[in-house]
Amino acid sequence: MHQTQINRLEATALNVREHIIKMSTDGGCFVGASLSAADLIVYLYSEFLNVNAGNLNDPNRDYLFLSKGHDVPALYGTFAELGLLEKERLQNHLSLNDNIYWHPNTKIPGIEFHSGSLGHLPSVAIGVAMDIKIRGGSNRVVCIMGDGELNEGTCWEAALVANAYKLDNLIFVIDRNHFQANMATEDLIPLEPLHDKFTAFGAAVKRINGHDFEALHEAFSACPFEAGKVNVVIADTVRGKGLPSIERRADRWFCNFNAEEVDSLLKELHGEHTTQLTSETLVVR
Amino acid sequence: MTYEELLTETALNDDRFIVMTAENRALVRNIPAKLGNRFIDTGITEQTMIGAAAGLALRGRIPVVHALASFLSMRAFEFIRTDAGIPKLPVKLSSFIPGFLSDGNGPTHQALEDIALMCGIPNMTVFAPADEDDLVKMLPQVWKHPNPSYVRINTRKTDYAHAPFEWGKAEVVSIGEDVTILTYGLLFEQALIAAEVLKSEGLSVGLINMRSLKPVDERAILEATRESRLTITLEDHFQTGGLYSIVATVLLKHGLTANVLPIALNERWFKPSLLPNVLQHEGFTGKQVAERILGYKTFFTQPKMAVPEFSE
Numbered sequence: 145m146h147q148t149q150i151n152r153l154e155a156t157a158l159n160v161r162e163h164i165i166k167m168s169t170d171g172g173c174f175v176g177a178s179l180s181a182a183d184l185i186v187y188l189y190s191e192f193l194n195v196n197a198g199n200l201n202d203p204n205r206d207y208l209f210l211s212k213g214h215d216v217p218a219l220y221g222t223f224a225e226l227g228l229l230e231k232e233r234l235q236n237h238l239s240l241n242d243n244i245y246w247h248p249n250t251k252i253p254g255i256e257f258h259s260g261s262l263g264h265l266p267s268v269a270i271g272v273a274m275d276i277k278i279r280g281g282s283n284r285v286v287c288i289m290g291d292g293e294l295n296e297g298t299c300w301e302a303a304l305v306a307n308a309y310k311l312d313n314l315i316f317v318i319d320r321n322h323f324q325a326n327m328a329t330e331d332l333i334p335l336e337p338l339h340d341k342f343t344a345f346g347a348a349v350k351r352i353n354g355h356d357f358e359a360l361h362e363a364f365s366a367c368p369f370e371a372g373k374v375n376v377v378i379a380d381t382v383r384g385k386g387l388p389s390i391e392r393r394a395d396r397w398f399c400n401f402n403a404e405e406v407d408s409l410l411k412e413l414h415g416e417h418t419t420q421l422t423s424e425t426l427v428v429r
Numbered sequence: 430m431t432y433e434e435l436l437t438e439t440a441l442n443d444d445r446f447i448v449m450t451a452e453n454r455a456l457v458r459n460i461p462a463k464l465g466n467r468f469i470d471t472g473i474t475e476q477t478m479i480g481a482a483a484g485l486a487l488r489g490r491i492p493v494v495h496a497l498a499s500f501l502s503m504r505a506f507e508f509i510r511t512d513a514g515i516p517k518l519p520v521k522l523s524s525f526i527p528g529f530l531s532d533g534n535g536p537t538h539q540a541l542e543d544i545a546l547m548c549g550i551p552n553m554t555v556f557a558p559a560d561e562d563d564l565v566k567m568l569p570q571v572w573k574h575p576n577p578s579y580v581r582i583n584t585r586k587t588d589y590a591h592a593p594f595e596w597g598k599a600e601v602v603s604i605g606e607d608v609t610i611l612t613y614g615l616l617f618e619q620a621l622i623a624a625e626v627l628k629s630e631g632l633s634v635g636l637i638n639m640r641s642l643k644p645v646d647e648r649a650i651l652e653a654t655r656e657s658r659l660t661i662t663l664e665d666h667f668q669t670g671g672l673y674s675i676v677a678t679v680l681l682k683h684g685l686t687a688n689v690l691p692i693a694l695n696e697r698w699f700k701p702s703l704l705p706n707v708l709q710h711e712g713f714t715g716k717q718v719a720e721r722i723l724g725y726k727t728f729f730t731q732p733k734m735a736v737p738e739f740s741e
Contacts, residue, residue: 203488
């Protein structure tokens with residue numbers, strides 16, 4: 145991957161993070177999970193998926209399913225940067241006059257399926273991947289799951305079925321930000337060794353740094369990793385990535401910042417300083 | 430025509446159809462060989478099967494999905510509601526051994542709240558055929574409709590020739606002045622027997638096959654409760670949330686009340702045994718239903734009922 149390409153992706157991701165931070169006020173959003181997934185989503189829509197404003201109904205497009213759901217600000221931010229969604233509409237977050245809320249929904253063009261209930265979209269993605277196989281198509285299906293989401297048994301049911309049907313056109317991407325809602329995954333329901341778990345389920349697995357565009361490109365360019373095997377990309381990420389004041393903090397899952405904090409966090413994003421978060425911004429749900 | 434023959438013919442004539450099962454092949458034994466990769470068995474994964482069915486429907490397919498009624502309606506409930514109900518996808522649920530048809534399995538397999546659950550999902554449609562003839566008469570319309578559907582599969586063979594299926598309509602066999610029995614599913618067979626007993630005792634008896642539970646035939650309910658001194662709701666379902674509740678809702682909506690006797694499973698599961706024994710033990714044979722309505726015993730002989738074959 146050329147450095148210019150990487151620079152472009154980094155610039156886009158920075159803008160997406162700005163959008164996320166701006167959506168984390170007036171009701172707030174799941175800012176930590178959105179920031180961890182931002183690079184992943186920017187990469188996939190910029191470089192990997194053949195999805196654009198002109199082909200959203202083309203049956204030969206690639207599909208992305210955002211199963212973890214609550215990181216949708218990263219997706220909407222990416223849509224806004226890539227021309228799938230008018231940037232002004234991001235200001236309608238939680239407005240009754242639009243459909244931009246805490247979880248994805250299909251009223252927003254480009255959203256393939258609604259989510260919010262964890263462990264659902266791996267199976268929906270399987271259905272789409274099965275149909276593409278039946279029709280002999282070459283499009284690919286990506287399903288992004290959270291690591292906390294892997295507590296849900298249906299993720300593993302889906303892994304069994306994807307293996308049984310040899311869905312090598314399907315890529316499960318795990319946003320491995322090492323946190324679930326309120327605490328570190330390994331302190332609640334340990335997931336490691338995660339690579340081995342998916343390998344044992346018959347998947348072809350790659351584990352990479354989910355903030356490294358070159359690593360992302362190398363991994364996704366190699367899909368299918370092995371003919372006849374479902375692909376799993378474990379993307380190690382940092383919850384809250386880009387904002388040191390909330391990075392890796394168990395208590396910064398859902399945040400509703402005040403206006404001053406948003407201003408300060410935007411500066412922090414650009415490395416100007418770190419923010420002293422003093423107001424009541426923590427909401428645990 | 431059998432269920433399997435109809436499904437095979439439908440799927441062979443229309444390649445949008447995909448036949449799915451969570452390893453419940455009793456109804457679809459010969460279909461894998463006929464449909465090839467349009468037959469999908471996801472193993473014992475009701476939830477994943479429903480999610481995958483939604484994904485297939487997104488791609489323009491019409492998945493006809495098979496699983497045992499209790500696991501389909503309850504274990505996969507949230508997947509049905511969230512992945513088929515919210516987006517109104519044409520996921521066609523074929524729910525096997527509902528109600529008393531689970532005979533000897535025990536309470537784990539007794540789907541006695543499935544109608545309550547499925548009727549509660551916006552966009553869902555719900556049907557309960559009286560027998561195989563009724564089933565194959567309704568399915569072409571049910572499968573072609575754009576909404577998701579839940580069908581209490583009943584492949585029992587009877588001698589009764591049903592009227593053609595009309596969307597959202599009950600099959601009004603007759604309206605009685607003294608009593609009208611509203612029922613659905615396999616108890617239609619017993620209701621026919623009950624009506625015979627009641628007639629022989631001199632009563633004017635009506636019978637309505639409530640084959641379409643959602644949308645429900647409000648006119649049939651209003652007519653029965655208006656014309657009959659007594660209306661019976663007879664069902665192999667919990668009393669809460671089934672036909673009795675539907676009738677109550679329809680009456681209240683129209684500002685009416687009526688003399689309605691529910692015969693259902695009230696706050697309990699049934700004693701597992703072979704189907705004829707279950708009906709006898711639980712008081713759901715035609716003779717027992719008639720005697721309950723009459724308030725006295727009769728000399729009528731309940732006809733023998735064929736024991737269904739084990740088929741899961």
